[in-house]
Amino acid sequence: MDNIPTSVDWANLIAELPEEKVDIDKNGHYDPAKSPNFHDWMVNG
Structure with missing residues (x-):
């Protein structure tokens, strides 16, 4: 590897x-309406 990424x-x-803040309940569920980016990532990768 020629260039190592810097902290910047x-x-x-x-x-x-x-x-975004994702609240996950004791059963491992979250509210997709409250965490749309997380939900999109979980569904679409």
Whole structure:
């Protein structure tokens, strides 16, 4: 590997990722309406 990513590279990369709070109940379920990005990721990968 010629170039190793710097901490700035990583910060810039993850800055564009969606961030949301996902509340998961004791049975492992979540509300898709409250966490649409997480739900999309779980369904579509």
